[in-house]
Amino acid sequence: MKPFTTGGSAEYRVITFESVTKRFPDGTVAVDDLSLEIPAGKITVLVGPSGCGKTTTLRMINRMIDPTSGTITVDGQNVLDVDPPTLRRRIGYVIQQGGLLPHRTIVDNVATVPFLLGHDKKKARSDAMALLERVGLPAAFAKRYPHQLSGGQQQRVGVARALAADPPVMLMDEPFSAVDPVVRKGLQDEFLRLQTELHKTIVLVTHDIDEAVKLGDLVCVMEVGGRIGQFDTPERLLAAPSDAFVEEFLGADRGVRRLSFVGSDGLDLDTARVVTSGTSANTWRLLVDAAGRPEGWLAPGSSDGPQPAGRVFTVGRDSLRAALDSSVLNPSGDAIGVDSDGKVLGLAGHDQITGALRARTHEPSAEPATEPSGGSSGGSSTEPSAARSQPSPAGAGE
Numbered sequence: 001m002k003p004f005t006t007g008g009s010a011e012y013r014v015i016t017f018e019s020v021t022k023r024f025p026d027g028t029v030a031v032d033d034l035s036l037e038i039p040a041g042k043i044t045v046l047v048g049p050s051g052c053g054k055t056t057t058l059r060m061i062n063r064m065i066d067p068t069s070g071t072i073t074v075d076g077q078n079v080l081d082v083d084p085p086t087l088r089r090r091i092g093y094v095i096q097q098g099g100l101l102p103h104r105t106i107v108d109n110v111a112t113v114p115f116l117l118g119h120d121k122k123k124a125r126s127d128a129m130a131l132l133e134r135v136g137l138p139a140a141f142a143k144r145y146p147h148q149l150s151g152g153q154q155q156r157v158g159v160a161r162a163l164a165a166d167p168p169v170m171l172m173d174e175p176f177s178a179v180d181p182v183v184r185k186g187l188q189d190e191f192l193r194l195q196t197e198l199h200k201t202i203v204l205v206t207h208d209i210d211e212a213v214k215l216g217d218l219v220c221v222m223e224v225g226g227r228i229g230q231f232d233t234p235e236r237l238l239a240a241p242s243d244a245f246v247e248e249f250l251g252a253d254r255g256v257r258r259l260s261f262v263g264s265d266g267l268d269l270d271t272a273r274v275v276t277s278g279t280s281a282n283t284w285r286l287l288v289d290a291a292g293r294p295e296g297w298l299a300p301g302s303s304d305g306p307q308p309a310g311r312v313f314t315v316g317r318d319s320l321r322a323a324l325d326s327s328v329l330n331p332s333g334d335a336i337g338v339d340s341d342g343k344v345l346g347l348a349g350h351d352q353i354t355g356a357l358r359a360r361t362h363e364p365s366a367e368p369a370t371e372p373s374g375g376s377s378g379g380s381s382t383e384p385s386a387a388r389s390q391p392s393p394a395g396a397g398e
């Protein structure tokens with residue numbers, strides 16, 4: 001049997017569930033015959049309604065709960081063969097509101113596991129300072145105590161603490177749920193950026209489908225009773241829910257959210273209505289300055305000055321969702337496509353945007369998974385979409 005060695009960030013772990021059932025002593029079946037392969041180096045999100053067994057599933061990985069039957073392995077080793085404290089030192093665990101030790105300073109909270117492992121205190125503290133900076137907390141916070149931090153700051157500390165032992169696997173239970181939507185979006189974006197450097201095997205629990213679709217390379221939608229509704233990429237989940245439960249859970253606006261996974265590079269852009277000067281005409285025209293940047297809209301049949309230009313989208317980098325947003329926020333109903341320097345490349349109306357989406361619907365990446373209701377999704381399905389892998393303010397992460 002392979003030794004379960006302490007990880008460095010170069011070590012990636014696959015986690016498997018084979019016919020795992022958890023029945024609590026009162027007879028509640030929280031997880032029922034679950035089989036799942038969680039790929040290494042990716043973010044896998046468990047999502048589903050309250051009580052569907054997400055937390056139980058997560059906690060069975062680090063043996064906070066042991067299964068009634070079935071097998072869970074991490075990189076091929078049965079977790080039941082590893083004693084729980086050893087296992088937990090090697091698997092980071094982040095919970096809602098950080099779960100920090102109230103009487104320890106922030107820097108010492110982050111260094112908790114290195115201290116436990118007997119690492120040099122001075123080095124553990126300087127590593128902790130570097131981690132705090134990495135999760136976006138200024139050094140001035142290091143000497144404070146948890147109650148002197150906001151909820152969002154505490155959650156950052158929780159993430160830094162879980163990273164301190166450099167575990168190859170991180171389990172995260174509703175890590176961003178105790179903060180307001182703006183802070184939450186910032187934490188999610190930073191988390192995605194961190195993961196592009198760290199490539200941890202992350203299992204994240206949320207009840208929020210938007211968070212699941214934004215963060216997950218793979219999303220496992222669970223039904224009450226701990227069964228898998230669908231295990232798939234966010235893109236395919238939105239394109240082809242496997243049954244009525246999954247479809248309802250995804251919500252009524254899944255069509256619009258799907259636009260986040262389609263790049264804007266194939267859009268047919270209109271350049272005829274982009275002008276450097278102009279007077280009244282019978283269509284909306286976009287006036288640009290000498291550098292080609294938007295100056296304002298010339299309304300049809302009006303000799304008034306230009307109306308302010310609204311949001312733009314960067315062609316190729318941003319998704320069709322950002323293009324749609326741009327079209328809604330401009331008075332003409334056109335999206336303004338720009339290049340990376342902000343120079344206007346052309347305009348796209350709703351017809352162009354929906355046309356581009358329809359064209360992409362028939363591409364293989366939008367086809368439903370061959371095995372939509374469980375097991376490993378395998379192959380290219382573990383690759384994040386192009387739009388997803390480049391989180392940006394106007395990109396797929398919206």
Ligand SMILES: Nc1ncnc2c1ncn2[C@@H]1O[C@H](COP(=O)(O)OP(=O)(O)OP(=O)(O)O)[C@@H](O)[C@H]1O
Nearest residue numbers: 024026028030049050051052053054055056057207
């Ligand atoms: N110790 C326990 N004893 C008995 N039943 C339990 C125990 N822990 C959890 N359960 C039950 O198991 C089911 C799954 O619980 P779990 O916490 O895994 O769900 P969840 O999907 O994480 O829910 P939530 O989103 O509300 O946190 C629930 O019906 C819950 O009441």
